[in-house]
Amino acid sequence: MTNNGERLQKVIAQSGVTSRRKAEQLILDGKVKVNGETVQEMGIKVTANDEIVVDGVPLEKETPVYFLLYKPRGVISSVKDDKGRKVVIDYFNTVEQRIFPIGRLDYDTSGVLLLTNDGDFANLLMHPRHEMDKVYIAKVKGIPNKKELALLQKGIRSDKDVLKAVQVNLLSTDHQKKTSIIEITLHEGKNRQVRRMLEELGYPVIKLKRERYDFIGLEGLNAGEYRALTPKEVNQLRAHAQKL
Template structure:
């Protein structure tokens, strides 16, 4: 038996807080009866409806995926481009990505059918570390890296403090590999940060998300998260809000 709002959140209908609001507003039914109390628990055989629509309940699944470049971080694409869920034809659950990586960016992406888990990790205040490896034009001097670390003023506001270090340089080609650790998830943020300091990104990969990495995976491959890893992510997100 699980709390009704948790079941609604897991189904991806809304966050747990929004699910509580739906219950209090009388928009949720259990076995045909309107429920307005938050303490109600339901089992797998109970029929739950939200706004008169039956809830489809699935066992939660969690995947770590190495997204290749040239793949859309979506369930489908109107232009017919390959989407991340196309790599999971063997999975019956209706999974979707947690956040996104740009079309031209590769690396670590989580996918799940657990709406509460996804909403929690995508909360703007979760403060979870994300580590990127960027191949950039030019070789950034230390002062440029300090600008990234202090924060860059972009059109949508100042970025939070970050960590940056040069991994390697190619003096002949005048390029560098830079590791950048951020805690936010704005649209094309890493690319915009490097553009702002005059070192446009040529290639970009997300190497780590919190304590998770890509070890053992090639582009296009995935693995299930362990139960312990899921619990760790829940605990980490809750501790940083």
């Protein structure tokens, strides 16, 4: 431990073990050791020469990696599933780092999902105050009118939540099949938010896809494929979140 170096909770988060917030709690709970000594105070700084053990497991600092996955429907946005269902990590068998999804997409929702082993980066993007655009395309039963679509931006009450869209566009309608295609932009990401909002209006979702996360889209990818984000994309995402 030293006055130089980086804060312990940041180093733990960057290792991919957990987020910085959870790392802080692990420290407070006495589950972190530095050079054999239990540390329970914030602000401790460490260097690459320090030996760090988190909850009994030695910390190995990994190189940060960042990926975009075109998540298919019928896949869990998790590292593992106790029911044995397919999870997004199954698509990354050749990746050695311990990556995890940034946020989640519902089991039946496809589209853009970012994954990383950088806990600080994940927290930055997921924090509600940073208002990152998340754009969804929903195919629904029925054809809503302008007043109903406007309600999505004013706020829809569902259980104890008030769910709001940032922007809503009716892209197309099929009067013969009585279906519509709606584009919805969110900043928050509450559980099944798009589906709940539309169901409350009486327009059940038939199919849902996240088309874009900020400026990151699915160009060049098929469902189940992934690519590494470029350093420029990572820096832009970070800058957008910090600016917002």
